[in-house]
Amino acid sequence: DLAPNGCPISPRAAAFDPFDRPYQLDPAEALRWSREQEPVFYSPRLGYWVVSRYDDIKAIFRDNITFSPSIALEKITPASKEAQAVLERYDYGMNRTLVNEDEPAHMARRRELLEAFSPEALEAHAPMVRRLVREKLDAIVDRGRADLVDEMFWEVPLTVALHFLGVPEEDMEQLRRFSVAHTLNTWGRPSPEQQVEVAEGVGKFWQYSGEVLVKMQRQTRGKGWMYDMIEKNRQKPDVVTDNYLHSMMMAIIVAAHETTALATANAFRQLLSRPAVWDELCDNPELIPAAAEECLRHSGSVVAWRRRATREVAVGGVTIPEDGKILMVTASGNHDPSHFENPDELDIYRDNAVDHLTFGYGSHQCMGKNLGRMEMRIFLEEFTRRLPHLELEEQEFTFLPNTSFRGPEALWVRWDPAKNPERQDP
Template identity: 50%
Template sequence: MTTSPELTTPTGCPVSTLAAAFDPFESAYQAHPGKSMAAARKAEPVFYSPVLDYWVVTRYDDIKEIFKDTDTFSASITLDQITPSTDETIAILVQHGFNPGLALVNEDGPSHRERRMAHQDPFKGREVEALVPRIREIVNGYIDAFVKKGRADLMADLFQEAPITIALIFMGIPDEDIAACRQFTLDQTVFMYGRPSPEEQKQVASNLGRYWEFSGGLVEKIRQASEGPGWLPHLIRESERKPGLFGDNELQTTALAGLVAAHETTTNASGNAMRALLENPRTWERVCADPELIPKAAEESLRYDGSVAAWRRLAVKETTVGGVTIPKDARVMMITSSANHDEAVFEDPERFDIDRPNPNRHMTFGFGAHACMGATLARQEMRIFIEELARRLPHLRLVGEQRITYLPNTSFRGPQHLLVEWDPQLNPVPADRP
């Protein structure tokens, strides 16, 4: 292993050439984070990145152990910005009274367990299943708008639209307020996990602040009619049952988290899934011919090209990961996309294989105490997207020669655009033909 003699880790060891060169904002990681970490998994599965000032972990078993060991690894930095906010950005947030409470994703200990239990009921399978007719109606409404045109951008025309509406319904936002909620652009990916310019930071902060002010009134409105279905009404009832469990800022944080999660998980996961399917035409043909294969296709896409590339933790005491000493207070980045391509767990991991026996072992939704609560809803949405596109546009194909790009960031990935085309005269549903 060659080293960069001028660079050392916080423990005083020389930084290897591989570690010094790692930059998640560069093209190799952005194009395919799991594949780009193959050399690290083999030669240096745990290393210190001077670019990020994080210890980077790449192997499946090591990442799983970190998720499990909540006494050693705190989730408190999960929502910390990779690039700290400028003073101007902070001033904008303060001006709007932006004061989010803890979200489950960055909370530890007994309070996390208690509050997570209080959140769970709306995420259970039967509750999500009850939403299926509404989800299908929404998805088909967006497909209606382009099905006769012969060309679409699946990201802009479908995947960036439907999940937001579905998330608002899931949260229990009254129908008459959905349009008002949708006006807020809350794309936090680069803001939180990338290298935004000062101007980009200020724009996102302004949108966040305006939504924060709006959501305060929304929470109060829902409180007045909290017997209805949905995530927020449920939490309001729980807070009344057990005072102090959730304050208003935690409820507003939930309203924010629901919108952000819809974009950073479901939107991106659906785009990644359709890209993988259309890049493998024989697999797409099989899925169109046999819809029973769709759950397997969705699960394999979550492994092959998941929407969550990395999670972060803080070491609260000195420890060892993969034989490497991690000092107290060190920041750790777990490349879950790398875990999903670990050859020790997944045979021939670079192959998109919907017949794979173990795709559900992927780490895209995390693991253990902080595993994604919305995974059931995300899977259901992905399946419905694929079902309806397969039913109405089985002759769909990627537009040739397009360059598929991703927002440069460490943690979330999905195509910015996904251009597709088809002959609308061949649409199998007669009403879908021009």
Template identity: 35%
Template sequence: MSKTSATPGLGPEYNPLVSPQLEDPHAFLARARREEPVFFSTVLGSWVVTRHADISAVVADTARFSSAESITVGAATTPPEVIHALMDGYPLVPSLVDNDPPAHTRFRSLVSKAFTGRRLTEKEPFIRSLVDELIHTFVQEGQADLFLRFAHPLSSSIIAEILGIPRADISRFRRWSDDLSTVLAAHGPVDHQVACARGVVDFQRYLASALEERKTSPREDLLSDIITEGQAMTPPMSMAELVSLLMQVHFAGHETTAGLIVGAVELLLNNPEQLQALRNDPSLIAGAVEEAVRMTSPVHAMFRTALEQVEIGGVTIPKGAHIRIVYASANRDEARFHEPERFDIRRPDVKKHLAFGQGLHFCVGAPLARLEARLALEALLRHLPGLRLVPGQNPGFLRSVTVRRHESLEVAWDLKAP
């Protein structure tokens, strides 16, 4: 018998943007999978789906579940002051992850070729050089914040290189990414949200200016490809569409990968037997990266909208309902993975995870994320002997409805004799 209403249940307890669930969401999600795998969150105004089988079914069923508003908690929760501030910029129109066919296909075609195997092979020497360059800046210090000094600059610089953004502007892009996270989550004091909305507008204007410049002076970068090919489409892409697309590509291209790298290091350092296995057999690196993707789930969750009344896991969901699909929960589902809480770099069924999505919306940048993480881990283990976590730290996590990553991770290592 299916449930037919948004009964209280676990819903009032679920708030992934505050402590303790911000720091450790998995205890609550495991409880939800056992007790109420589909429930209504009164905080988010969304139905929450936690089991692997149910999430996989939702993602695969594009006829009944729309990807519109897949990265926001919904326009109804955005304060009017924030909406007013955003009106000074371009409309936040659907583009890549928050779109449905056939429009989604148009957007994906503009960026997919930037992440092909051939393009990534061409970028690998640059990535290797950048990894070593960043490590060289702190290797003699014996301790560093791995997120601020390595993972975030690495992923930011790589996506900047692909887009064609000067490295000198990367610090501005980090601030704008944080602003975008706040606006999408509609979280925090209204005056702070308004300030972040103004930052989003600055972000849009920067991208629009860069695209206009590429119209007359194209280069070998994604900005040039997007403006040239976008204008050649029928109908041509508007500036609002292109700017929204670039904001998504930039945000996804560095926030999630930085989170993956830092999360992978933390997992390895907290599981010394797995770290030693990797040191003994470097060919296990691909499995280590994939298992880290499963356990960290940098894209923690996304949303769908029910296009008709549907039933998920025995629960009736009304037409028009917003649905939060929690990939991080699916990736630790006991019904799909053996001992899902155990970090195992030899896990045979690891690629059943949903951390990169599935089907139509499978992450276009997944090959790049895997490459960055592999090269980063190899270099860190090679250059930083005795790598270990600094005890007693409180790393903190980004407040986002979609992305989960550390805000810092302090590590130490043994200095080599001069």
């Protein structure tokens, strides 16, 4: 069999399927063969060109004209007829936001909306993050055992995200379900029956986002990034368009909370499975920011991102035809030994951890990265101080099957409440 560029497809490339177990369990490991032998290959099962090496991925991120981000939020599995009908019933019209907008529209828009991400603006959210984490910790501290994902890793980032956006903190459970539907809809491979259910969730999410937006537009301007957007939409409707507002309302709720929730769960899993490293953080909390960064490299919450070739172009010596769809497995790039020494080791002293690709790179690089980092840092600070004797329970981790968003669905930990430091020194 031949790839669209006329070259033969190797057996491993033919067999690759990101929805199979190996990729779902450990995407970087599942692509080790590719990093070593065939760093750019066509996957007939996916219909994408898969890119697995650090330098190639970075080169793609760097050139967003040749490599358009327009397909970043496209359904990776096309909708069935039935699912399409459901989406149409909800008048679903998710289109361009920031992350999937081409130039020059993207930069014009991004520039208008940067203010909310200044270091001072972000620092203003820190006390709330700490208060939320503390309250959640208070609720479990005497219990001795908890699933941290269920108890707080999803809810705190969601609350922070809504606060950052200025969106009312209502219907949290519903928003969590909506986000799962959005992830499956965008990056999953739902079965024909699941497709309809997922489309219902996505349709309702679209409707909900529209309703919240209208409510916010009618009010006097409040605090939050969505209010900034509404204001810019009034001033410069050709830059911050109406459809952008509605699409962004839906996409950003997910972008700002799932990513951080999953990253936090990944970090706790990695650190707690290395008790010596965890103890080091408990003794030296100033190491926490570097540890969080290394966790983002080693086990990021976004593991793959997409681009479309706008012309025929060579990547790593392989010709990708015009319109070729590309899956950059950033998790694989983050484990590329040509950039990271002993890449599979979690080394909190690594001096180039920050070069990781988990936030993307270049002109679309994650705008919320410092908010995500701050939340991870505060979670780690509070836990290492209040529950330094925390232990990871023996467990099978499960993941929502999809190409891009990754983190355990549950994270069971235990500790002995009698040994809580707060108890010992009153």
